[in-house]
Amino acid sequence: ETGVTQSPTHLIKTRGQQVTLRCSSQSGHNTVSWYQQALGQGPQFIFQYYREEENGRGNFPPRFSGLQFPNYSSELNVNALELDDSALYLCASSLGSGGVDIQYFGAGTRLSVL
Amino acid sequence: QKEVEQDPGPLSVPEGAIVSLNCTYSNSAFQYFMWYRQYSRKGPELLMYTYSSGNKEDGRFTAQVDKSSKYISLFIRDSQPSDSATYLCAMSDNTGNQFYFGTGTSLTVIP
Numbered sequence: 001e002t003g004v005t006q007s008p009t010h011l012i013k014t015r016g017q018q019v020t021l022r023c024s025s026q027s028g029h030n031t032v033s034w035y036q037q038a039l040g041q042g043p044q045f046i047f048q049y050y051r052e053e054e055n056g057r058g059n060f061p062p063r064f065s066g067l068q069f070p071n072y073s074s075e076l077n078v079n080a081l082e083l084d085d086s087a088l089y090l091c092a093s094s095l096g097s098g099g100v101d102i103q104y105f106g107a108g109t110r111l112s113v114l
Numbered sequence: 115q116k117e118v119e120q121d122p123g124p125l126s127v128p129e130g131a132i133v134s135l136n137c138t139y140s141n142s143a144f145q146y147f148m149w150y151r152q153y154s155r156k157g158p159e160l161l162m163y164t165y166s167s168g169n170k171e172d173g174r175f176t177a178q179v180d181k182s183s184k185y186i187s188l189f190i191r192d193s194q195p196s197d198s199a200t201y202l203c204a205m206s207d208n209t210g211n212q213f214y215f216g217t218g219t220s221l222t223v224i225p
Contacts, residue, residue: 002157033211040122042202042215043158056211090157092213100146100210105157 002026004093004106012112013081021076021109023091031055031096032074033103034066037088049074050096078111086113117141120203120216129225133190137203137216140184144205144214147179149188152200152218161201162188193223 003026013019025032031050035043045058049068063079072093078085088110092103120137127133135149146165150158162177164170170177176189186205190197200218 002159004157033213035215040217042118042120042204042217043213045212045214048211050211056209058212094210100206100208102148102160102163103213104160105150107155107157110155 002093002104002106004091004104006089006091006106006109008109009107010110010112012114014114015081015083017081017113018077018079019081019111021078021089021091021111023074023076023093023106025072025074025091025093026104029093029095029104030072031094031101032068032072033092033094034074034076035090035092036060036085037090037108039087043090046076081113083113086111117214118203118205118216121219122217124220124222126222126224127193129193129195129223131193131223133193133197133221133223135188135190135201135203135219135221137186137205138184139186139205139214141205141207141214142181142184143207145208146206146210147177147186148204148206148213149175149177150202150204150215152202154199158202193221195223195225198222 033048034046047057088108094101149162178187203216
């Protein structure tokens with residue numbers, strides 16, 4: 001186990017709704033990254049938070065937004081859900097040493113948009 | 115063209131076989147190379163982490179990086195049924211804020 005926990009494990013929403021996914025990072029880690037993994041694909045980078053600030057963003061529209069809290073836990077918010085948003089959403093935490101740190105993944109939240 | 119290409123398989127081998135998994139990439143800025151294993155309905159689990167070119171061995175697993183060819187490999191010796199999973203290659207430049215993943219190769223080891 002990596003110590004990275006995500007909630008909920010599964011979620012079903014309808015098109016147009018909004019969703020919030022949560023992640024608790026491993027103890028001692030101050031950096032959280034979010035990825036979207038569609039069925040049969042590798043994880044795609046959404047964004048990263050370092051000490052409560054966004055520290056890089058992938059090719060995702062603004063309706064994907066995030067937050068990191070003082071305890072370094074994080075939220076991913078998705079507005080105006082589309083069918084193509086159905087995927088496994090993965091959170092990864094890392095040390096934030098300033099170098100290239102190993103990213104440790106949680107088990108993910110499986111989102112289904114109907 | 116995707117930044118990281120990986121043959122999705124599926125790959126099926128008998129127990130005890132040597133398995134070779136490969137990825138190619140296009141971005142010469144990539145310096146850090148990882149292999150993750152992902153079981154069904156689980157998050158990716160780190161197997162190997164290497165920097166720049168060369169080989170790294172850890173038990174039954176060997177990772178190779180050839181930066182001149184932009185090609186990385188993972189070898190699994192004496193494969194076991196418990197190795198059955200999807201194997202993802204990942205890589206990063208020096209910023210480290212984004213990992214670029216391949217699509218994953220599905221491996222089944224038959225007892």
